[in-house]
Amino acid sequence: MVAASLKKNHVGKVVRFSVSIEEDLIRNFDALCRDRGWSNRSEAVRDAIRRQLVEQEWAAGEEVAGVITLLFDHHRPGLAERLTEIQHHALAAVVSTTHVHVDEHNCLEVIIVKGEAREIEHLAHEMIGLRGVKHGELTGTSTGTGIS
Amino acid sequence: MVAASLKKNHVGKVVRFSVSIEEDLIRNFDALCRDRGWSNRSEAVRDAIRRQLVEQEWAAGEEVAGVITLLFDHHRPGLAERLTEIQHHALAAVVSTTHVHVDEHNCLEVIIVKGEAREIEHLAHEMIGLRGVKHGELTGTSTGTGIS
Amino acid sequence: MVAASLKKNHVGKVVRFSVSIEEDLIRNFDALCRDRGWSNRSEAVRDAIRRQLVEQEWAAGEEVAGVITLLFDHHRPGLAERLTEIQHHALAAVVSTTHVHVDEHNCLEVIIVKGEAREIEHLAHEMIGLRGVKHGELTGTSTGTGIS
């Protein structure tokens, strides 16, 4: 009973709105939904809406979550230590780090971070720019607060 | 009478579908619509749908339209001639070329093309790779056939 | 004589710097250069450098150039007038507009603009959000001042 009411509270009231659309356009969209695996039109539309809100959170410099992906050569002297040190001194909070040994030489490190958008970008650039980091990407996502 | 029926034929029957969505999410989306200048929710949703269909047309290598933007130094010997020559021999059809003198040295050339996605990409890379072309971009759009 | 000295002045002194790189990496890069049509390694490297400087100009909100691509239905009542009106009142300067009749219903309009990055983005969003505009893109380029 309590759980149910909590959940209802969180998810919020669900409302409906209607979209007018040309018949040809919706037919092509339905085909795309099947191809891409969206469970239904509503889910595809909500996904598109949330995607734009996440972009907006990053553009506005809000509190967001992000994932920093680093591919690096673990034989490079001092690199692993430097990456650890940077994470410890970061203004944006490092939530977790996952490390994968891709082969004898290549490591993939995936770092989940929370903080202000600009701080996360700074942290990502700092690590991606290090010698021995072969490829790096910052993926922006959300803490979820503004998109539910 | 004829015009009206033609137009109706083109625009196609307009249908409606409804989207169920959390109240908080739609409130944030309405704020984004105001910020970004969408006239209403339906227009924003249709825009998102068409954007995904255009990406799909390019991924599938269909007949599409594109815009090639080139910034170049018009003092570079032979460059303007080379750009013209490449456009004349392109498999993808060049529809129009607009040339703007940005300052004493820099020219901006904007080329509208129609053709298969892969041919347009090839044409764009060929021109962007030339010495003297300072910056180039290929922008993908659609012929409109599949997104109306 | 004068022309030559002017040109030398503009293009600026050409310097050289050297890049140390793993043999395998440069071999794969050479293959990519051939594929993508870059005339040589130097040109590919300069292109990559300029591309990053252009992104930086946009992020910093500097004076830039841009191209707004609009696909729209020219049967939509009042749309062409609205597009013209918006361009006339824009803070960012519209340099030129090219209009192409793609088929009986679809028009492609390509608008070259100069101005501050944020003003150009506002102008683009305003037009892309209009009902009847099926697809729109803003392509960022540079006035060339900072990347030569």
Added chain:
Amino acid sequence: MVAASLKKNHVGKVVRFSVSIEEDLIRNFDALCRDRGWSNRSEAVRDAIRRQLVEQEWAAGEEVAGVITLLFDHHRPGLAERLTEIQHHALAAVVSTTHVHVDEHNCLEVIIVKGEAREIEHLAHEMIGLRGVKHGELTGTSTGTGIS
């Protein structure tokens, strides 16, 4: 001794090539390197080269590595089980999954995968399209084999 020779073997012979570039352009690039934290020009150029090779690996459908980032509501009935099930049946190999509790309702799951580019894309779309997944992104990186 053995380790040293192995390492030399892996990293490959380091060669040098020189880039001719306008003085103004390299000055602006040096400023960008400082801003973005690249340790030196060579590193910035190698980063740009590797970034393009990674894009090429994905476009060509080669064996790559990727990171799927999912933000979801862990109260949604059946969702966590469905995500687990999909990962177990995936053609692309799931290497690791990291789960973070962002707040009472929102979870962030970061999945490292290896496999053919198209298979990874399929897997990502399948999970991102599920009801209850609020935001999802696929980040492409490399196994490192082709970019060292």
